[in-house]
Amino acid sequence: MSGPAFRESTPRLTLDCEGLLCPLPVYKAGLALSRMSPGDLLELVSTDPGSLADVPAMARQRGDHLRSVVTEGDRHVFLLEKGPAR
Amino acid sequence: MTITPTDTRLRRYEDIRDLMAGPAEPTPLVRLRHLPDPDASLYLKLEWMSPFGSIKDRTARYLLDGLEAAGLLDGKDIVEPTSGNTGIALAALAALRGIRLIATVPSGVPDEKKVLMRMLGAEVWETPDDLCPVDSPKDGAIALARAIAASDPRFVMPNQYANGDNVRAHYETTGPEIWTQTDGEVAVFVAGLGTGGTLTGVGRYLKERNPEVRIVAVEPQPGHRLPGLKSLREAKTPEILDWSVIDEVVEVGDDDAYARTKELYRREALMVGPSTGAIVHAALQLDPAAGLVVGVSPDSGFKYTSYFADILGDEGLPTP
16 A cells, blocks of 8 residues: 655755855755765755855756755755756 | 985985975976977976976975965965866975865866875865856856865965965076076066966066066967966956066967877977977967077876877777
8 A cells, every 4th residue: 555655855964064155065065965866855054145046056057956945044954855867 | 425415416305395496406498309490499397397296386385385484374274276286286295294285176187186186195175167156257166265264264275376475486486497597598488377376477587687588378268178277268367467577378279289299299208288288389389580488398297198098099009
């Protein structure tokens, strides 16, 4: 018996880039994603305001998927899904 | 026989750093006998005859000495953007000082260079030039090194693109060496456009000695595959580059640069890196009556064998 389609939402890895200036969060996220498998989730925490523009652009460029961004104060939490193998 | 400290006459050295070039021990200046017009007088300064293999040995030493003199190196590690040669020289000197180096390198730097830096104990962070997809000057390695230095107080960034000690290295060593080795007869100096350190430092020195000396900068084309050189149509102008000492800019394409590099191997037996091919290509376009021309040969070809394999294809292999 199969249940309803389940969409994984627990990140495989959390990358804490608080205090790091751009482009370090983007660089570290790209490095982590390149070592993950398609469908894996990466949570990226950044305090650099530049990452609000750079992370979505990086995800598009790499073919990964930005699932959500939550901003609390100066903390931005991105949930990224590794795209299909290229 | 009494063993004395470093004796350059006997080529016996107490420290590898004693082998680094300077006016008392210049890198060789070698005439090209076969490629140029017979009336032309074209010499190459073989900067790879230096312990860490390139013209960047001078830069790296001055950068570190400058940081140390300013008290900025105490207990610090180094982060530096580099296309490889500065990274290799900094990694070697850092290893001798027991400090750590992170080298941020643009994508496309040959594996040979990255492996040598890691052999010397450095960490190599490779990055595409368009690392910041939104704010995108084509200098991702520089942006990444700046971010590391600004985010982590354990690191200091010598910044060869903006540090006057890079210019001083060439003003105090390369320039005087060329002047002495040519007995003041140098008429034209040709070097690649990279950080601007060589062109600015040597150019300033030679023009102070003789304002008539012409300084020629060799610039690659956008999207080039000539490590160490920068196209200012796609990268920012380095802060230390002084345009006032440059008389002419010659743009050289990859095909011409690699064809000349191959010619240098086969007709002059000079095992140089591809930027030397670009510099020689530009120098060979000068009027043979221009006088004594000195071109820089920044490094040897040993770090580019993977690139050379690409351009050779099946050449030099037996056919069935």
